[in-house]
Amino acid sequence: xxxxxxxxxxxxxxxxxxxxRVVRRRRSSHVVSKLTVNLVLLxxxxxxxxxxxxVVLAAFNESATLSVTWPDPWSLGNFGAVLDExxxxxxxxxxxxxxxxxxxxxxxxxxxxAYPLSRYQSRYKRPFLLTILxxxxxPITAIMVPVYGMFVQVDLIDTYxxxxxxxxxxxxxxxxxxxxxxxxxxxxxxxxxxxTDGAAPMQALRxxxxxxxxxxxxxxxxxxxxxxxxNFFVPFILLQSNDNLPASVSIFSFFSQYGQVVYGQLAAxxxxxxxxxxxxxxxxxxxxxxxxxxxxxxxx
Amino acid sequence: MSTLTAGTxxxxxxxxxxxxxxxxxxxxxxxxxxxxxxxxxxxYCIWTAFTDMxxxxxxxxxxxxxxxxxxxxxxxEFHQSALLTVAFTVMSAIIGQNVLGxxxxxxMRSGHRVVRAIVSAIVIGAWVLPEVVAGYxxxxxLGDGGSLNGLLTAVGLPAQNWLxxxxxxxxxxxxxxxxxxxxxxxxxxxxxxxxxxxxxxxxVDGAGTWRRLFSVTLPMVRRSIATNLMLITLQTLSVFGLIxxxxxxxxxxxxxxLPIYAYQQAFQFGDLGYGTALALVLLxxxxxxxxxxxxxxxxxxxxx
Numbered sequence: 001x002x003x004x005x006x007x008x009x010x011x012x013x014x015x016x017x018x019x020x021r022v023v024r025r026r027r028s029s030h031v032v033s034k035l036t037v038n039l040v041l042l043x044x045x046x047x048x049x050x051x052x053x054x055v056v057l058a059a060f061n062e063s064a065t066l067s068v069t070w071p072d073p074w075s076l077g078n079f080g081a082v083l084d085e086x087x088x089x090x091x092x093x094x095x096x097x098x099x100x101x102x103x104x105x106x107x108x109x110x111x112x113x114a115y116p117l118s119r120y121q122s123r124y125k126r127p128f129l130l131t132i133l134x135x136x137x138x139p140i141t142a143i144m145v146p147v148y149g150m151f152v153q154v155d156l157i158d159t160y161x162x163x164x165x166x167x168x169x170x171x172x173x174x175x176x177x178x179x180x181x182x183x184x185x186x187x188x189x190x191x192x193x194x195x196t197d198g199a200a201p202m203q204a205l206r207x208x209x210x211x212x213x214x215x216x217x218x219x220x221x222x223x224x225x226x227x228x229x230x231n232f233f234v235p236f237i238l239l240q241s242n243d244n245l246p247a248s249v250s251i252f253s254f255f256s257q258y259g260q261v262v263y264g265q266l267a268a269x270x271x272x273x274x275x276x277x278x279x280x281x282x283x284x285x286x287x288x289x290x291x292x293x294x295x296x297x298x299x300x
Numbered sequence: 301m302s303t304l305t306a307g308t309x310x311x312x313x314x315x316x317x318x319x320x321x322x323x324x325x326x327x328x329x330x331x332x333x334x335x336x337x338x339x340x341x342x343x344y345c346i347w348t349a350f351t352d353m354x355x356x357x358x359x360x361x362x363x364x365x366x367x368x369x370x371x372x373x374x375x376x377e378f379h380q381s382a383l384l385t386v387a388f389t390v391m392s393a394i395i396g397q398n399v400l401g402x403x404x405x406x407x408m409r410s411g412h413r414v415v416r417a418i419v420s421a422i423v424i425g426a427w428v429l430p431e432v433v434a435g436y437x438x439x440x441x442l443g444d445g446g447s448l449n450g451l452l453t454a455v456g457l458p459a460q461n462w463l464x465x466x467x468x469x470x471x472x473x474x475x476x477x478x479x480x481x482x483x484x485x486x487x488x489x490x491x492x493x494x495x496x497x498x499x500x501x502x503x504v505d506g507a508g509t510w511r512r513l514f515s516v517t518l519p520m521v522r523r524s525i526a527t528n529l530m531l532i533t534l535q536t537l538s539v540f541g542l543i544x545x546x547x548x549x550x551x552x553x554x555x556x557x558l559p560i561y562a563y564q565q566a567f568q569f570g571d572l573g574y575g576t577a578l579a580l581v582l583l584x585x586x587x588x589x590x591x592x593x594x595x596x597x598x599x600x601x602x603x604x
Contacts, residue, residue: 037407038415044404045419048426048477051437054447058440066440068447105333113330120323130594135338137534137586139559139579145355145572146344147337169337172330174531202326230430232541251432263440270433277428 058267065263078268087250088272095246096276098164098235099228105168106224107217110175115205117176118183119191129180135173144237151238158240167234171224178223182216183209218284226277247273349577355570368577377553378578381561384468385537385585388475388557391468393536396476398529401483405491406513408484420484427481435545438474439463463547467555471543475536483528490524491517530593537586558582 058064059078061071082088117125147166148157156162190212191204199207210217232248239245251266251273349368353361372378404423408416426434441447442462449459462470494517502516518525540559543549549556549564556564558578566575 034410034412037410038412041404041407041411041415041419044400045422048422050447051434051441051474051477052422052425054440055433055437066443066445066447067450068440109330109333112326112328115326116324117327122324133530134534134587134590135334136531137538137590138338138342139538139540139562139582141538141540141559141563141579143338143341143345143579145566145576146341146348149344150340165333166337169333172334176330201323226428230432230541232432248430248432266436270436274429274433277430278425281424281428 055267055270058264059271060264060268062264064267078262078264079272081262082265082269082272088247088269090243091245091247091250092272092276094244095229095248098160098167098246099225101160102164102167102171102228103221103225105164106171106175107221109168109172110179110220111205111210111217113176114179114183115201115209117180119188119201129177132173132176136177138173140170141233144233148237157238158244160244163235163238166238167228167231170231170234171227175220175224178220179217182213182220185216186212222280222284225280229277345576345579348573349580351573353572355567355572361573364573368574369581371574372577372581377561380553381556381558381578382581382585384555385557385559385582388468388472388539389533389536389589392472392475393479393532394529396472397479397483397532397536398525400476400480401528402487402525404480404484405487406517408488409491423484424481426477427479429478431478431541432545434474434478435542438470438477439546442470464551467547467551471546471555474546475539475542478542479532479536483532486524486528487521490521494520526593526596530590533589533593534586537582537589558585 054066054068057068057071060074060076061069062075062077064071064078117129151157151162151166154162186209190208194204194208195201230248232252235246236249236252239249251269350363350365351361352364352367404419408419411419429437439446443449444461446462448462453459498520499512499516502512507515538559539557540563543555543557543560544563547555549560553561559582562575562578562582564575565571565578
């Protein structure tokens with residue numbers, strides 16, 4: 001519960017019985033309002049689906065333009081054209097290596113950091129958390145210049161290690177914030193038993209806290225990976241050789257590479273590039289019971 | 301972090317007491333990364349903002365005091381850019397994503413199971429798509445030969461390039477489309493913790509739907525609203541990829557929010573000092589928004 005509203009008591013039995021009567025009397029108007037709710041929901045969903053139509057239809061249409069047209073005939077030609085090593089396979093693999101490793105680094109660092117933040121008191125905690133929260137909105141584009149300079153000086157430019165560490169750092173603030181809030185939801189009583197048995201805090205974290213918060217941690221992992229997967233600016237600045245570039249950057253070179261934009265191929269490539277993020281979400285959301293378990297993470 | 305002391309709050313009872321330095325130790329990897337890769341660049345930015353450093357200039361640079369800031373505050377381009385940034389944030393995050401997310405979360409509670417699944421799949425799909433792809437989708441929808449124009453022409457209305465006639469509105473709508481899922485998820489989680497009995501009690505007391513919503517339900521999830529508003533505001537202030545893909549900030553800077561304007565000044569015109577000064581102003585705007593949320597909703601209390 002996130003509230004301190006005083007009226008938080010169960011209504012008296014008589015009132016509840018009354019409520020049931022009211023509910024029954026209102027059943028017919030209830031059906032109408034339920035129908036309205038569902039229609040409004042579907043209407044909103046229809047608005048959300050419109051922009052998606054183009055990419056799906058154009059991907060299967062070899063003569064696609066910017067306008068939505070029904071593919072005639074349906075063709076896999078666009079996919080065939082972009083599915084080669086230089087356009088798709090290598091950039092995708094690079095993306096997985098970059099974003100996957102960076103996600104692991106982020107998760108490891110934020111779980112470690114969240115433990116003291118969640119379990120101990122300190123007068124530095126509030127300023128630290130506020131700084132973290134504020135850093136989530138830091139425009140990364142603004143600091144890329146000094147980062148570029150720094151990377152050139154210490155010879156990290158065009159290396160995966162440097163890029164991975166930097167990408168992990170950019171997603172750390174929001175990851176720490178979410179992880180700390182998920183960890184707060186794990187009751188401390190369970191650890192107290194372990195502490196009494198002489199377990200060190202890190203053992204308690206690994207054996208008791210982490211197993212209880214894995215749904216929360218998968219949310220953080222998906223969120224981090226999806227954000228990094230879509231990030232083009234950081235690898236664009238920090239990586240230089242063509243062979244190193246991930247998919248988020250190569251989608252940009254799509255235009256210059258082919259001169260005249262082939263919209264069908266661009267759409268096909270967009271579909272392929274979006275798939276990992278979509279699949280990751282679907283896979284984990286099923287295991288989490290159909291919904292992103294955001295409960296507890298964004299309470300403040 | 302070496303002085304983390306044993307606390308008295310609910311989360312800190314009877315924790316074993318190793319040396320306080322040891323306690324803070326798990327923070328080290330995160331702090332080292334943050335200081336090295338974010339702290340140092342930010343400090344360097346602050347320094348750069350007070351110089352006339354150029355991107356190409358190996359020729360040295362000078363400390364110029366507040367010149368870059370004076371230049372910004374007296375420039376019409378900057379005023380337009382700052383206004384656009386605030387308009388973009390208010391329209392797409394504070395009003396668009398926030399309200400639409402809440403409406404969806406509220407409606408979902410009484411929606412049919414299948415409808416709920418369809419709607420959340422589509423809305424979240426828009427959120428999961430990479431920024432660049434989202435940008436292309438909206439360009440395809442709103443651009444010159446785009447679908448919306450096809451539709452307008454079909455019903456006999458004049459077609460126009462929406463990215464040219466109403467660029468800031470176009471990118472705002474695209475950002476609402478892209479970001480609403482986050483607010484929806486946050487609010488769905490928050491609403492699921494509001495006990496049904498309370499709303500039912502209010503109904504028995506004769507409170508209408510709207511009254512129940514504004515006097516009972518929303519106040520109970522106000523913490524989530526405040527945190528969500530803060531997160532989406534800060535994220536929207538620094539949106540770059542979506543706008544860049546759709547309009548490149550144009551036409552004639554009419555969708556150049558501060559991140560775009562700062563990028564243009566620093567990387568395209570090579571004026572590093574001025575560009576980073578603009579980025580600092582953006583940070584300050586974020587700070588002002590955060591303070592307002594923290595003060596107005598006393599969010600900070602729960603963090604101590």
